Every structure is written in structure tokens, then in C-alpha cells.
Amino acid sequence: MAKRKTIRTIPRERAEVGEQDPQVRVQNFYEVTLRFTPEQAELEASRCIECPRPACTPGCPVGVDIKGFIAKIAANDLRGAYDVITQTNLLPAVCGRVCPQENQCEGACVVGNQLAPVAIGRLERFVGDTAIAQGWSNVPYIEPNGFKVGIVGSGPAGMACAADMAKAGCDVTVFEAFHLPGGVLRYGIPDFRLPNSVVDAEIRNLEKLGVKFVCNTLVGRLFTIEQMIEEMGFHAVFVGTGAGYPSFMGIPGDSLNGVLSANELLTRCNMMQAKDEGFDTPLPIGAKVAVIGAGNTAMDAMRVCKRLGAEEVHCIYRRSRNEAPARIEEVHHAEQEGIAFHWLTAPVAILDDGKGGVRGMRCIKMELGEPDASGRRKPVTVKGSEYEFACDLVVVAIGTNANPIIGQTSKIALDKRGYIATDADLATSLAGVYAGGDIVTGAATVIKAMGAGRTAARSMKKYLGLRD
Amino acid sequence: MSSLLDSRGFEIVARQDFSDVTYLLEVRHPLMAKAARAGQFVIVMLDDHGERIPLTIADFDRERGTITLVIQAVGKTTREMQDVCRVGTFLHALAGPMGEPSHIGGQHRVVCVGGGLGVAPIFPQARAYKEAGAHVTAVVGFRTKDLVFWEDKFRACCDEVIVCTDDGSVGIKGNVTEGLRQAIAAHPDVDEVVAIGPPIMMKACAETTRPHKIKTVVSLNPIMVDGTGMCGGCRVKIGDGIKFACVDGPDFDAHQVDFDDLMVRLKRFAATEKAALAKYEESCRMGREPAA
Ligand SMILES: Cc1cc2nc3c(=O)[nH]c(=O)nc-3n(C[C@H](O)[C@H](O)[C@H](O)COP(=O)(O)OP(=O)(O)OC[C@H]3O[C@@H](n4cnc5c(N)ncnc54)[C@H](O)[C@@H]3O)c2cc1C
Ligand SMILES: Cc1cc2nc3c(=O)[nH]c(=O)nc-3n(C[C@H](O)[C@H](O)[C@H](O)COP(=O)(O)OP(=O)(O)OC[C@H]3O[C@@H](n4cnc5c(N)ncnc54)[C@H](O)[C@@H]3O)c2cc1C
Ligand code: SF4
Ligand code: SF4
Ligand code: FES
Ligand SMILES: [Mg+2]
Numbered sequence: 001m002a003k004r005k006t007i008r009t010i011p012r013e014r015a016e017v018g019e020q021d022p023q024v025r026v027q028n029f030y031e032v033t034l035r036f037t038p039e040q041a042e043l044e045a046s047r048c049i050e051c052p053r054p055a056c057t058p059g060c061p062v063g064v065d066i067k068g069f070i071a072k073i074a075a076n077d078l079r080g081a082y083d084v085i086t087q088t089n090l091l092p093a094v095c096g097r098v099c100p101q102e103n104q105c106e107g108a109c110v111v112g113n114q115l116a117p118v119a120i121g122r123l124e125r126f127v128g129d130t131a132i133a134q135g136w137s138n139v140p141y142i143e144p145n146g147f148k149v150g151i152v153g154s155g156p157a158g159m160a161c162a163a164d165m166a167k168a169g170c171d172v173t174v175f176e177a178f179h180l181p182g183g184v185l186r187y188g189i190p191d192f193r194l195p196n197s198v199v200d201a202e203i204r205n206l207e208k209l210g211v212k213f214v215c216n217t218l219v220g221r222l223f224t225i226e227q228m229i230e231e232m233g234f235h236a237v238f239v240g241t242g243a244g245y246p247s248f249m250g251i252p253g254d255s256l257n258g259v260l261s262a263n264e265l266l267t268r269c270n271m272m273q274a275k276d277e278g279f280d281t282p283l284p285i286g287a288k289v290a291v292i293g294a295g296n297t298a299m300d301a302m303r304v305c306k307r308l309g310a311e312e313v314h315c316i317y318r319r320s321r322n323e324a325p326a327r328i329e330e331v332h333h334a335e336q337e338g339i340a341f342h343w344l345t346a347p348v349a350i351l352d353d354g355k356g357g358v359r360g361m362r363c364i365k366m367e368l369g370e371p372d373a374s375g376r377r378k379p380v381t382v383k384g385s386e387y388e389f390a391c392d393l394v395v396v397a398i399g400t401n402a403n404p405i406i407g408q409t410s411k412i413a414l415d416k417r418g419y420i421a422t423d424a425d426l427a428t429s430l431a432g433v434y435a436g437g438d439i440v441t442g443a444a445t446v447i448k449a450m451g452a453g454r455t456a457a458r459s460m461k462k463y464l465g466l467r468d
Numbered sequence: 469m470s471s472l473l474d475s476r477g478f479e480i481v482a483r484q485d486f487s488d489v490t491y492l493l494e495v496r497h498p499l500m501a502k503a504a505r506a507g508q509f510v511i512v513m514l515d516d517h518g519e520r521i522p523l524t525i526a527d528f529d530r531e532r533g534t535i536t537l538v539i540q541a542v543g544k545t546t547r548e549m550q551d552v553c554r555v556g557t558f559l560h561a562l563a564g565p566m567g568e569p570s571h572i573g574g575q576h577r578v579v580c581v582g583g584g585l586g587v588a589p590i591f592p593q594a595r596a597y598k599e600a601g602a603h604v605t606a607v608v609g610f611r612t613k614d615l616v617f618w619e620d621k622f623r624a625c626c627d628e629v630i631v632c633t634d635d636g637s638v639g640i641k642g643n644v645t646e647g648l649r650q651a652i653a654a655h656p657d658v659d660e661v662v663a664i665g666p667p668i669m670m671k672a673c674a675e676t677t678r679p680h681k682i683k684t685v686v687s688l689n690p691i692m693v694d695g696t697g698m699c700g701g702c703r704v705k706i707g708d709g710i711k712f713a714c715v716d717g718p719d720f721d722a723h724q725v726d727f728d729d730l731m732v733r734l735k736r737f738a739a740t741e742k743a744a745l746a747k748y749e750e751s752c753r754m755g756r757e758p759a760a
């Protein structure tokens with residue numbers, strides 16, 4: 001047997017990965033980061049030192065057997081790697097691209113103590129993309145058990161729950177309010193980070209498991225959660241409706257015509273394809289754009305505006321770069337693409353052009369004070385530091401709240417903030433009804449939503465008396 | 469459930485043309501017909517390249533399993549729908565019913581005002597008030613006699629119907645506020661007024677009832693995308709607060725609404741919309757055979 005690898009024997013640098021040149025990519029919506037070539041993947045896989053007790057796996061919200069799948073890549077068994085990942089993670093091509101790996105698996109990888117951690121996300125994407133290209137899917141032998149399960153919302157939480165219930169033999173229908181399934185993966189995250197073709201492929205895989213997608217269905221309004229259980233014959237229901245109710249700032253100028261939420265911009269651009277010739281949805285285009293916030297949503301909005309032809313894109317964020325909630329890679333990519341970052345800056349007012357539109361913004365400088373309840377240092381204003389700059393479009397990406405429709409239309413118990421209240425098993429106050437993802441936790445991550453979908457599926461199986 | 473799974477979309481089962489710009493489409497959707505209530509709307513996509521546009525559910529028939537839309541051709545999408553939606557064709561997407569149903573019940577004497585786009589949408593409200601036991605006066609406005617529609621439907625469910633025309637060719641000469649004024653004069657005990665139409669008309673109705681302190685409800689029509697509370701594009705100023713018309717409304721207390729803000733916001737995409745319509749009309753001229 002080969003000698004055990006150590007941190008001293010592995011390649012010090014990460015395997016290089018192809019990336020579109022910043023000058024070129026700001027003119028298109030193609031993916032920024034390319035897929036590993038098989039050689040690159042093999043080289044990167046060789047950097048995993050195969051820890052006896054891997055630190056990486058507990059860092060992953062769904063506990064992917066990382067060491068296991070990397071070993072398969074190293075052994076040139078990609079199908080095997082796919083099988084290992086999909087035991088826990090249904091959507092490797094998605095998670096490999098969008099997980100905040102630096103806070104999760106890669107953040108925990110021991111190689112990271114001295115070198116750059118193993119590029120687990122890129123390896124996972126490599127496996128996921130290979131599976132899509134090869135048409136692999138893991139459809140087990142499914143014995144129908146006669147139970148009907150309804151899933152409300154087709155985002156990652158709903159998809160994960162649907163897959164597990166279908167594998168258990170249930171007759172699963174996913175209801176989606178939009179005309180296309182996928183949740184944020186479809187309407188929010190732009191193609192240059194996650195192409196819609198990847199989302200389509202993952203949905204086809206679910207259909208292979210027998211999951212039915214019924215779009216154009218606003219649950220709560222077309223029928224209620226209670227009706228699903230009492231009249232429509234669903235034995236159990238999972239609610240994964242997300243948290244997409246955008247917040248605005250409550251500052252002067254908020255409702256000017258040049259001010260919109262990132263969700264609106266992204267939905268128009270991504271889902272409605274307003275950027276493409278021949279599509280009818282209008283798209284607001286700014287020459288000088290200010291985006292408020294520094295999360296993934298904000299980064300996506302900035303980079304979309306850049307690609308739509310904005311000369312200047314400014315990021316306004318009241319904390320510093322270290323506190324920015326976006327994935328590190330996205331901040332880095334945004335910097336490469338020429339976004340002007342105003343760290344430690346808060347908007348004070350959006351300025352009216354006299355015709356209902358925007359002519360600029362007034363901001364104030366901030367400095368970091370004492371740590372707040374979340375442990376982050378609280379930004380406080382610097383007196384007399386207000387300044388104005390010109391812009392004609394303001395995109396607000398400061399967060400979202402719970403979507404109110406399910407609360408408005410059912411007796412399901414909500415928590416103080418309006419999210420659905422659940423117990424540790426993700427059971428809601430209604431018998432047979434479970435909930436998970438952003439509508440329970442508030443805006444979080446794709447993989448956490450999927451993890452919640454799977455946890456709920458386990459509880460639903462128990463409720464239905466099915467073996468897990 | 470099978471009707472929802474029809475991959476062709478949502479079938480148009482009847483069409484009627486009220487004028488050269490106003491037309492009715494009856495669409496099959498049994499579940500929606502069952503769920504719909506007065507004051508709610510749908511989001512429609514004509515085809516997979518289309519935009520999502522909101523339209524009020526102007527009627528629903530639970531037996532036939534259909535909902536009815538009455539549409540005014542004002543721009544690219546509604547013009548194209550007028551051109552291509554025939555009986556037996558399909559809408560690509562149809563989602564709803566959306567919005568909070570109107571709060572109907574407990575009122576004594578109600579005036580329902582509909583003008584322009586608002587005549588059809590006020591109908592289910594008038595009927596619901598009547599069913600809930602109120603005395604209902606309908607005030608409906610048209611440009612001229614030839615454009616009047618649904619007078620029979622209103623007469624069938626209202627205690628009184630006041631038709632107003634701009635040119636006085638039938639009913640009262642003048643706009644609906646004149647009709648509203650007369651209705652209030654005749655019945656000083658009116659306890660609720662509902663007005664649906666262009667913002668300028670709803671604003672005028674609000675000002676008409678304000679001195680009388682009569683509770684007045686309007687159905688707001690800001691620009692929407694999803695209709696589910698996800699984009700915030702439909703936000704409107706109500707009193708000191710911001711509301712999303714698609715989930716918090718579309719009905720609001722007229723005396724709290726900032727109509728000027730709404731009117732400015734409705735022009736958000738005016739330039740793009742104008743260009744889209746011009747391009748569409750151009751392509752029709754180029755592509756169309758002389759009418760047979
Ligand atoms: C722009 C953007 C970028 C992001 N980037 C990242 C990233 O890089 N990495 C990461 O990990 N996370 C990212 N996130 C967060 C992540 O996408 C979410 O945490 C995740 O999608 C939540 O999944 P979910 O299934 O709970 O809800 P969603 O993905 O929000 O899906 C909910 C679905 O339910 C539907 N729905 C809502 N109400 C109803 C109803 N009443 N009836 C029927 N259907 C309904 C909605 O239309 C939607 O399709 C991003 C979010 C945004 C907005
Ligand atoms: C809740 C609600 C109910 C409505 N009910 C009806 C109805 O029953 N019958 C009817 O004819 N019309 C109704 N409308 C208005 C209808 O949605 C618009 O006339 C239609 O979207 C115009 O599209 P267009 O492409 O033909 O015209 P465009 O030229 O694109 O737009 C004309 C004007 O319509 C408005 N508009 C454009 N796009 C939208 C949009 N996505 N959402 C809302 N308004 C828009 C704008 O003010 C615009 O300037 C309703 C609107 C709302 C919000
Ligand atoms: S699912 Fe996300 S966190 Fe887990 S291993 Fe994959 S990339 Fe890392
Ligand atoms: S912690 Fe890093 S080196 Fe160790 S098994 Fe996980 S990926 Fe490999
Ligand atoms: S239409 Fe998007 S929030 Fe109302
Ligand atoms: Mg239009």
C-alpha cells in the first residue's frame with residue numbers, strides 16, 4: 001500500500017481552474033468558472049490527505065462523505081464518486097457551484113490549516129456535471145406504498161423532500177406558484193453562476209423518480225394546506241415556500257421609479273429572460289447603478305447590471321469586506337469585474353430627478369464599534385461624513401422576510417417574525433404538515449434548505465409509518 | 469388535478485368582443501373557478517416568451533369550471549392577446565386566484581363604481597355584496613353608448629344601475645364621479661363605496677366620498693411580476709407605510725392611498741412599452757395577409 005499522504009507530500013497549490021477573463025465575461029452571461037478538466041480534478045483529488053477522521057464532513061450541512069467521493073475521483077471512478085455524493089446530496093452540480101464552501105466543508109478541511117484547503121466544491125461540481133453530461137441518475141427500485149405526498153414550493157428544500165419521499169414509494173406532487181420550477185435556483189441565481197440547464201437537468205432527475213411538478217399553482221389561494229389534507233387526499237404535506245419577501249430601507253426616495261429589489265431585477269433578467277431578444281418582459285437598465293447590500297443576492301445584482309451594460313456599478317455596504325455575507329469567490333469575482341465597493345457606507349437618501357426617477361444617492365460613512373448580539377462589530381455613523389454621488393438605478397438587496405401567503409390562508413402557527421414555526425423534526429402545528437428551508441429559518445443557503453427537506457422527509461416517513 | 473397538467477396550457481373556451489379594444493376571454497380552470505372570490509386576480513402569460521400580466525377575475529362559473537377575464541388592449545401583450553386568443557387556443561400560464569379577497573359582509577348600502585378597465589372587475593364585487601345582503605347601486609362608466617357592456621349582468625344583481633357616458637349618448641352625461649355623487653345624494657346612508665378603474669378615476673372617487681366620510685375601497689393596479697410577494701415591484705404607499713398590492717391587497721382604503729405615487733410608478737417602463745407596441749404593430753403590418 002502506498003505511504004500515507006501528509007500535508008508535506010501533497011501539491012501545495014490548488015489545481016488551476018479555468019475562468020473566463022473578466023473583460024470578456026462582463027459582456028456575456030456564460031459561466032465564469034469553468035469545470036475542472038479530468039486532469040485538474042485528479043490533481044486536486046490528490047491533495048486530500050484522506051484523514052482517518054475527516055474534519056470536512058461535519059462542516060457540510062448534509063454530511064457528504066467527502067473523503068469517500070474524492071477517493072473515487074482519485075481512482076478514476078466517477079460513477080462511484082457520483083453514487084457516494086448522491087447518498088446524501090441530491091444536487092452536486094448545484095451545490096458544488098453555490099455552497100459557501102469557505103464556511104462549510106472547505107472551511108473545516110485540515111489542509112486549510114497550512115495550505116489552501118482541498119477544493120471540495122469544484123470537485124463536487126466536476127462529478128455533478130459529469131453525471132449530467134453522461135445522463136446518470138440513481139433511480140432505485142421503488143415500490144409504491146399508496147401514500148400521496150404534496151410539496152409546496154419547488155426550491156431546493158421542496159426538491160430534496162420530494163426526492164426522498166418518492167424514493168420511499170410515495171406518490172409525490174410538487175406545486176409551484178411560478179410557471180417554472182426551481183425556486184431561487186431558477187429566478188434568483190444568474191446563469192453565469194448556475195446555468196438554468198443545470199437546474200433543468202436536476203428537475204428531470206426528480207421526474208425520473210416519479211415526482212410530478214405542477215406549476216402555476218399558488219397554494220393557499222388555489223387551495224389551502226388544510227384542503228390538501230382534508231379534501232385532496234394528501235397524507236402528508238411539506239411546505240418549502242422560501243423567504244422571498246424583499247425588504248426596502250425606509251429612507252427618502254425608496255419608492256422612486258429607479259429603485260427596485262434585487263429579486264425583481266433578477267427575476268426579470270433570469271426567469272423571464274428579459275435580457276434576451278424576443279422576450280416581452282421589460283428590464284430596467286442603469287448607466288450608473290448602486291446596489292445596497294453585500295450578500296450573494298447583492299453580488300448577483302451588481303454583476304447582472306454590469307453585464308447589462310452599466311458603465312459604473314457601486315456596492316454600498318455598511319460593514320467591512322470581512323463581514324460581507326456573500327461567498328468569498330463572488331466578492332472576488334465582483335472585484336475583478338470592476339465593481340466599485342463602498343465598504344462601511346450606509347445610504348441616507350435616494351435623490352429624486354424631479355420626474356419620478358433617480359438622480360443619485362446620499363450616503364454616510366460608518367465605522368465599526370462594539371460587537372453586537374451576533375458577535376459582529378456594529379457599524380456606527382461617522383458624523384459629518386455624508387456625501388452624494390450620481391446614479392440612475394438603485395437595487396436594494398438588504399434581505400428578505402417570510403412570504404405571508406401560507407400564513408394568510410391557513411391556521412398553521414407562525415413564529416414572532418412571521419416564519420413557519422416547527423419543532424426539531426420540522427413538524428408544524430398542523431398534523432401531517434412539515435416545513436423547512438428559508439420559510440422556517442429565514443434566508444439561508446441552498447444546502448441548508450436541502451438538508452431541511454431531507455430532515456422533514458425523515459419525519460414524514462416516521463409519521464406515515466414508513467421505514468427510513 | 470389533470471387539467472393542471474395539460475402541457476398545452478389553459479384552454480380558452482369562449483371569447484366575446486365588446487369593442488375594438490375590449491374583449492372577454494373565458495378560460496377553463498375548474499379549481500380556480502371553485503376558489504375564486506370577488507376582488508381577486510390572476511397572472512397570465514400568453515406564450516413562453518411573454519410577460520406576466522395581472523388581470524382581474526371578472527367572473528367565475530363553478531359549474532362550467534371557468535373564469536372570465538375582460539381585457540382592454542392597451543399595449544403589446546394585451547394587443548397580441550386580442551389578435552391570437554381564440555376559442556380552442558391556450559394561455560401558456562395562468563396562476564391565481566391571487567390577492568386578498570374583498571372583505572364583503574356586514575355592509576348595509578353599497579355603491580360599486582367601475583370605469584374604463586374597472587367595469588368588469590367591479591361586477592363580482594357587486595354580486596358578492598348583493599349575495600351578502602346589501603343594497604347595491606352600480607355606477608358604470610363608458611365613453612359612449614356603443615361601448616356599453618354587461619348592463620344586463622349588473623341589472624340582474626344590483627338594486628340600481630347608473631350608466632354614465634362621456635358624451636351623454638346613454639345614461640348620465642359625465643364621468644362616474646357624477647354618478648357616484650348622485651347615488652350618495654339619493655342614499656345618504658351609504659356605508660361603503662368600492663371603486664375600480666384607472667388611478668385618476670379612483671382618486672376622484674376617493675375625493676368625492678372623503679367629505680362624506682364614507683368608507684371607500686379601491687383595487688390598485690400597480691405593475692406586477694410574480695403576484696406572490698416576491699419582487700416588491702407592486703409596492704404602493706398606503707398612509708405612512710409601504711404595502712405590496714399583490715399580497716396585502718389589491719384592495720385598500722382609498723382615503724389612505726397615495727394615488728400620485730401610483731400614477732408615477734405606472735410609468736416606470738413607459739418608453740420600453742411604447743417601443744414594444746410600435747414594433748409589434750410594425751411586424752403585424754409586415755406579416756399580415758389582407759383581411760379576408
Ligand atoms: C439572488 C440569490 C442568490 C443566492 N445565492 C446563494 C448561493 O450562492 N449559495 C447559497 O447557498 N445560497 C444562495 N442563496 C440562498 C438560497 O438560494 C436559498 O437559501 C434557498 O434557495 C432556499 O430554498 P427554499 O427551497 O427554502 O426556497 P426557494 O428557493 O425560495 O423556493 C421557494 C419556492 O416556493 C415557491 N412558492 C412560494 N410560495 C408558494 C405558494 N404559496 N405556493 C406554491 N409555491 C410557492 C416560490 O415561487 C419558489 O419557487 C441565494 C439567494 C438569492 C435570492
Ligand atoms: C391587480 C390588477 C388587475 C388588473 N386587471 C385588469 C383587467 O381586468 N383588465 C385589463 O384590461 N387590465 C387589467 N390590469 C392592467 C393590465 O395588467 C395592464 O393593462 C397590462 O399589463 C398591460 O400590458 P400591455 O403589454 O398590453 O401594455 P403595456 O404597454 O406594456 O403597458 C400599458 C400600461 O399598463 C401597465 N402595465 C404594464 N405592465 C404591467 C404589469 N406587468 N402589471 C400591471 N400593470 C402593467 C403600465 O401602467 C403600462 O404603462 C390589471 C392590473 C392589476 C395590477
Ligand atoms: S454540499 Fe456544499 S458544503 Fe457539502 S460538501 Fe458539497 S459543497 Fe461542501
Ligand atoms: S478534511 Fe480535507 S484532507 Fe481531510 S478528508 Fe476532508 S477533504 Fe480530505
Ligand atoms: S408582484 Fe411581485 S411582489 Fe407583488
Ligand atoms: Mg407590456
